[in-house]
Amino acid sequence: MRKRRMFARGLVGAFAGLLLFLSGAWGAIALVYQLPGPQAARIAGACVWSVLWLGLAAALFGWRVWWAPVAMLVALIALLGWWSTVRPTHDRVWADDVSRLLSGEVNGSRVTLHNVRDFSWRTETDYDQHWETREYDLDHLTDADAILSYWSSEAIAHAMLSFGFDDGRHVVFSVEIRRERGEAFSEIGGFFKQFELILLAADERDIVRVRTNVRGEDDYIFPLRMPREAMRSLFVSYVEAANQLVRQPRFYNTVTSNCTTIVYRMARRIDRGLPLDPRLLLTGYLPEYLMDNGTLDRRLSVGEWRRLGRITDRARATAQGDDFSAAIRVGVPPAQSPSSGASTL
Template identity: 75%
Template sequence: MLARAGAGALAAVVLFLSGAWGAFALAFRFPGRYAARIVAASVWALGCVVLWVAWIGWHVSWAPAALLIAFVALLAWWATIRPRNDRLWADDVARLMHGEVEGSRVVLHNVRDFNWRSDDDYDVRWDTREYDLERLARADAILSYWSGEAIAHAMLSFGFEDGRHVVFSVEIRRKRGEAFSEIGGFFRQFELILIAADESDIVRVRSNVRGEDDYLFPLRMTHDAMCSLFLSYVAAANELVGKPRFYNTVTSNCTTIVYRMAKRIDGALPFDLRLLLTGYLPEYLSDNGTLDRRLGVDEWRRLGRITDRARATGPQDDFSAAIRVGVPPAQSPPSGDSTA
């Protein structure tokens, strides 16, 4: 009797979750305007409720088969939704970065260098840049907090001996006029894009225009590890040109993709909940030795808070130099260690 009740409860949970998933999937991805999507989601939800009641309450024999057929049909439709690169994109994600590697020389195409005055007022500029990995000098994690202390957008900045910096950022690829939705990120609403940009663009727009709170953390990595991670970004960007992917709020976001690339360098790198709650990423980096342990995490946060320094910069200032004032560089790890 108990086993039967447990099986019934499990079936009820599965039915509820599958029905709710289907309603959200239709609400976000059913073809047509917002009203059509809401109608489709409502019809699905109502149909599920009627069939559940018919099966569990009225013991109608064909109700479970109808539920199964409906869900299989929904999954078949879901499988037809494919990521694409040929939509009408928002200006800041309109071009795909890609690169060419020849020895230590890397040429990046479509490096973003916008001048932002507001979210809707900016100068569009895309450049081709050349970098020499022999002159790669540092790597910094930049966290931009936009929704409380647990949620931040993570970016990785690579600095060269000549003072230039390029930031790689995994982001959603919004269509023109589209707004970000955390829930939509679970339901194939957005494609994924890897942006390469100047710090005066991609960091400044968050700190100075969108009012986010930004922090810089110097990473403790060998030169070889930095080069490998840089090249992993280039390879990932090149792959997206030929094989677009969907962004996913949990499985394909700004930190999980970086984690997968970094794990190729250090296979012992553990997975951790803090890779999802990105606001706590500095603690994860410290525990794994990637954040220099000369200072505690709280002290790195205090020194690395760049928000005020970023907002104090003018158009003619060296933005990258200004935000690093007072932030000590990371010490190099011992030879043969990727992070130590």
């Protein structure tokens, strides 16, 4: 019995130590990313916090003084109070490709989108800017495709959703970080309020081609089995989400507010039965998730869909003036219409 009590006490102590370590590390990283001032000042602030936290931990575990846990609690509450004042904003000097916010109006089947991006990219820094107001008729909506752009590993991809109409037009919705001018993406920064969130609507020859032809990413298209009403509802959900972001800016989060989790929450409004799954975070495996939920047609295997749906080479072979959307779909079987009750996404 005595050994069990000692073991339990040791386990509690180890857990408390781990919790204190994680709290201290979180505070230091938060200060590095969000403390006002130049980088040197942010690093200095993180060092001061680390020394203070380690000193209090030594006082708690080494000297066992009564005031050490109280001081740690006060320090942590003060840090969290400051953290709560770090708020998202639309008022920054934004990179050109995320400088304008998407908004829209829905009148029956007619949708008007403002600030649809249609850039012409030559390099990452050499491009022609073009923003448009476009109108779409949801009665002429014909298909929806998931587009995955692999930029890191087979487990990590950026997910976009493209809606097609019977006149051959496509518009892509993409949830992305809203970078400031000169800023680069950071997975760690995505946990610490480094980036605001933006929802883009763009032409495929812009938002897909820049990834395949300029950034050197590897892209795949997967036709989705969705009822027409589900496609319409999801399209309108994107418009509503864009308008909400105009009214209330939000931070991007690497886990909770990224390119797939936000789409998942919108799709859940259509199909409440959609399960949570690790593949919503490991987005490179999203096709397997779609297959398991009936949204990717099972007449082909995931491997066959990947082989047929790899659009990278077809995109790179296009020239100015080509029908980019038609070119990247050559050889990709269209999705079959799902039966009633099939999963929507």
